Amino acid sequence: AQSVSQHNHHVILSEAASLELGCNYSYGGTVNLFWYVQYPGQHLQLLLKYFSGDPLVKGIKGFEAEFIKSKFSFNLRKPSVQWSDTAEYFCAVNRGSGFQKLVFGTGTRLLVSP
């Protein structure tokens, strides 16, 4: 069965620190990849997506992610976090081929201290 792993469940950083959140998936075929963010008290919002092409994708608020096919990974990065980045981050995978459902990881809770 397809699964998505997010190894860091909780991350605590100081403002201006760099961020990298890991995401690995198990499906071997064509995949579409997403990062969603959930700020406290808000709904899930799309940060960025990868469908094809340049494996380095840029999203909103200075986030980027790199798709490494050989490692089945899609790690999220930000060079310098802000207090307002405190949120829960979810990696999600769609296996394509006409399937529409997303398979989510368990999420990473990020706390940025001012």
Place this chain on the structure above:
Amino acid sequence: DTGVSQDPRHKITKRGQNVTFRCDPISEHNRLYWYRQTLGQGPEFLTYFQNEAQLEKSRLLSDRFSAERPKGSFSTLEIQRTEQGDSAMYLCASSPGTGGVQPQHFGDGTRLSIL
């Protein structure tokens, strides 16, 4: 921007009762999805509609669960004979229906608590 709307926001009910949730997708979004999220987990897919047709259904969706989208606009998710394990956040999402995979836009969810 009227996003995905879900009603109610919270539902508390006794075990064994039936509950129904409603989801209004973003206008003109043909695709509608239901997910369930429990504490410490990511959302888990339940079912997907393209217009009024239910095209994908998870094995998580037992026979106590039924979802409808009769006119291809809003959708309802009903849980019959609720059990303790049904306590969760139920999320609805929608996306445009053109082309292949499109990003899904999520609502705020309905939090179900079973007493």
